[in-house]
Structure formats: C-alpha cells, structure tokens
Amino acid sequence: VRPVELPGVTAHVGASLDRPAAMPPNVVGILPGSDPELRNTYVVFSAHFDHVGTAGTGSWDCRPVGDNRICNGADDNASGTTAILELAEAFALLPERPRRSLIFLAVSGEEKGLLGSAHFVDNPTVPVEAIVANINMDMIGRNHPDSVVVIGQTYSSLGPLLHQVNDRHPELGLTVADDLWPEQRFFYRSDHFSFARREIPAIFFFTGVHEDYHRPTDTADRIDVDKVTRITRLVFHYGLAIANQVQPPRWDPAGLDEVRRLTSQRR
Numbered sequence: 045v046r047p048v049e050l051p052g053v054t055a056h057v058g059a060s061l062d063r064p065a066a067m068p069p070n071v072v073g074i075l076p077g078s079d080p081e082l083r084n085t086y087v088v089f090s091a092h093f094d095h096v097g098t099a100g101t102g103s104w105d106c107r108p109v110g111d112n113r114i115c116n117g118a119d120d121n122a123s124g125t126t127a128i129l130e131l132a133e134a135f136a137l138l139p140e141r142p143r144r145s146l147i148f149l150a151v152s153g154e155e156k157g158l159l160g161s162a163h164f165v166d167n168p169t170v171p172v173e174a175i176v177a178n179i180n181m182d183m184i185g186r187n188h189p190d191s192v193v194v195i196g197q198t199y200s201s202l203g204p205l206l207h208q209v210n211d212r213h214p215e216l217g218l219t220v221a222d223d224l225w226p227e228q229r230f231f232y233r234s235d236h237f238s239f240a241r242r243e244i245p246a247i248f249f250f251t252g253v254h255e256d257y258h259r260p261t262d263t264a265d266r267i268d269v270d271k272v273t274r275i276t277r278l279v280f281h282y283g284l285a286i287a288n289q290v291q292p293p294r295w296d297p298a299g300l301d302e303v304r305r306l307t308s309q310r311r
C-alpha cells in the first residue's frame with residue numbers, strides 16, 4: 045500500500061470517547077491449593093483498600109476536623125487490608141499448602157457502592173461457581189478489645205464453623221458476636237454483599253463504627269493493633285478449616301431465602 049495524495053478532497057474523522065471518569069484497580073493474589081481436586085475451588089478473603097479521599101470534595105459523608113480534610117482510613121479499611129496481606133504471607137509460609145486454592149482480594153470503590161467487589165464477581169478471574177466462600181474484613185481495629193462482630197453467621201454453615209474454630213483457640217481471647225446493629229443494615233454495606241448476591245456463602249468481620257468513622261481522625265495511632273492481630277489469627281485458622289474441608293460451606297435453606305430477599309432489594 046502506497047500513500048496517494050487526493051487533491052481537493054477533505055476528510056472528516058470523528059470518534060466519541062465513552063470513558064469512565066476513573067479506573068481504580070482491584071488487586072488479586074492466588075495461592076494454589078495442594079489437593080488435585082479441591083484446588084479447583086476457591087476461598088476468597090476480601091477487604092477494600094481505598095477510602096473516601098478528602099472532605100468536602102464530593103458526595104462523601106466525611107466531614108473535616110478543623111483544617112484537616114484528609115479522610116484517613118486506618119480502621120476503614122487499612123485494618124482489613126493489613127489482615128489480607130498478613131494472611132497471604134502466613135498461608136504462603138505453611139509447610140503444607142491448604143487443599144483448596146486461596147484468593148486474596150483487595151478491592152476499590154467499596155465506599156462508592158461496592159464497585160470493585162461487584163466487578164470481581166461479575167468478571168471473576170476464576171469460575172465464579174468454584175468460589176466456595178467469601179470472608180470479608182472491613183474495619184476490624186477498634187472498640188472493645190475482646191469482641192468481634194461477624195455478620196451473616198446465621199445464613200450458612202460458615203457461622204457454626206466459625207464458633208468451632210474460635211472455641212479451639214481460647215488463646216486469642218475473642219468473643220464472636222452476631223450482628224449487634226441490624227437496624228444499620230451492615231449486611232448491605234460491605235463487599236461480602238457482592239458475593240452473597242451471587243449466592244456464594246459469605247461472612248463479614250467488623251468491629252463497629254466509632255466517633256472517627258469517615259473522619260480525618262481515623263488514624264493509625266487509634267488502632268488496637270493487638271486486637272487486629274488476634275482477629276487476623278482467627279481468620280487464618282478459620283480460612284484454613286474452610287480450605288481443608290472436603291465439604292464446601294452450605295447455605296442454611298432459610299438463610300438462603302433471606303439472602304435472596306435482601307440481595308434482590310439491592311442488585
């Protein structure tokens with residue numbers, strides 16, 4: 045092909061650009077399982093790793109404190125993100141790998157409407173039907189040192205299993221509480237919801253809101269590091285139990301009905 049000049053001819057070329065305003069990433073890591081069959085099934089640990097930016101710059105419900113407009117997110121959700129990183133390292137260091145494969149998922153856009161986790165379950169990097177469980181952590185570093193609220197316990201076998209695992213680890217000194225604030229509808233408010241929407245048994249570790257929630261004062265010095273460490277250890281033992289069980293977690297029939305009702309209200 046040779047370029048040819050066309051005297052007197054004018055061409056107009058146009059294109060419309062339909063680009064989203066931003067493309068924040070999800071970060072996905074995988075630890076392949078050791079069992080020839082169970083390794084084709086997956087346990088997903090998730091936490092959102094971005095937050096709400098600066099106060100007064102958008103629709104965020106983050107209010108400035110004096111001149112400080114940076115909405116630090118130490119509890120919401122550096123605490124959960126740190127747990128994901130520590131879990132990945134701990135599982136990778138085991139002399140014997142867990143039987144199922146483990147996915148460590150750090151998502152964006154939780155605060156904008158669970159965008160990253162919704163994208164993951166709708167465009168999964170593994171077959172979505174092979175994901176047997178989601179364990180989500182969002183704000184696990186504050187409030188009473190010895191208790192953790194775990195939301196979604198009554199919907200599937202993940203709840204009873206968690207209590208069995210916690211009973212085997214009294215050294216952690218943790219009390220697993222059920223949802224203390226059902227009227228706040230936290231079941232809708234973090235990334236486990238995206239997995240539940242796809243009918244994947246899901247459960248949500250959370251230590252509750254506080255006066256620094258969505259404020260510049262959600263800073264690292266206010267985190268109970270010992271508590272985050274103990275919760276992360278509990279999630280490690282729990283995740284290992286799920287990964288090594290031949291039977292995948294099962295919905296409770298009434299729980300699945302309830303989850304279908306909840307997720308159909310907000311799809």
Ligand SMILES: [Zn+2]
Binds near residue numbers: 120154182183
């Ligand atoms: Zn959060």
